[in-house]
Amino acid sequence: MPEIHNHSTCVQTALTQAAQLCTERGVQLTTIRQQVLELIWADHHAVKAYDLLERIKPLQAAAKPATIYRALDFLREQGFIHRVESLNAFIGCCDLKTAHEQLLLICKKCENVEERHADLVMQALAQELQKAKFIAHSKAIEIHGLCADCTQ
Amino acid sequence: MPEIHNHSTCVQTALTQAAQLCTERGVQLTTIRQQVLELIWADHHAVKAYDLLERIKPLQAAAKPATIYRALDFLREQGFIHRVESLNAFIGCCDLKTAHEQLLLICKKCENVEERHADLVMQALAQELQKAKFIAHSKAIEIHGLCADCTQ
């Protein structure tokens, strides 16, 4: 993610596509679910569940942990967000349309999380899995370090 | 990991090498630390911190969460174990001698965790990181699915 970009388009795209996919799939993008998705897309940082809980309370006074975790479960099932395993946190998926594996680059300094498709990595990984005769159901590749903007 | 193998050699190798490396490095493989390492090596499953706590209590009656987490911190710093981020759990490292990245294959059925070096994957990943101008400090690649033994 470049340090400066028109982030409102990121958010708009994500919300529009999510709404569209929900319609197509016959599932409900309820108010709570949409609000959580919007809060996750506030920036390109990974967000923790209890931070989301605090942030949604002005909008949903009755919100409890289960409120958030249920919304997160839904958004994950639909592929709208990813869980960052190594942070116990969540980020918006940058490509809702195509199912894909996630390579996450997590910057220690600015805390941005960049999602990349990294086809060559996935290809090499597929070969390695074949060698191991391992049938993959889900893959998480998470790299911690310094992003391009923070190493200049 | 083949379903049937002489596991006592896995454990012996790990403990012997750990003891040797601690001597070389001038750090202490205390009783508690060695016991935790042994408990982790009980099998090739990932172990949770509080399971370790229960299992060490017969040996260390005074054991508390901090007891376990401190030992885990030490063992991780020394590279004797890995944390499985997607499980909040820990496994013994199968190659103490050479520093290396971890590709973990986690079987949903038998729960075995196999660690592979996967040089080709790491090479492709290094290229991708260069493209992204990202300086990696740590890498976690965790694949969930079915292992060779469990797909037959």
Add this chain to the structure above:
DNA sequence: AAAGTTATGTTATATTGTAACAATTATTTT
């Protein structure tokens, strides 16, 4: 409208992990 399904409210609790300070043990210096 009634029945069935999906989503939310609510309470309680389980799981995972740290902070802080005291006491002890090991190592180094005098």
Add this chain to the structure above:
DNA sequence: AAAATAATTGTTACAATATAACATAACTTT
């Protein structure tokens, strides 16, 4: 060996993350 220093462990308290279970409400289908 004694004293000083550093490393480890004991202990208490609590923070952070996540789920279970059951009641209520809101949508969908018949």
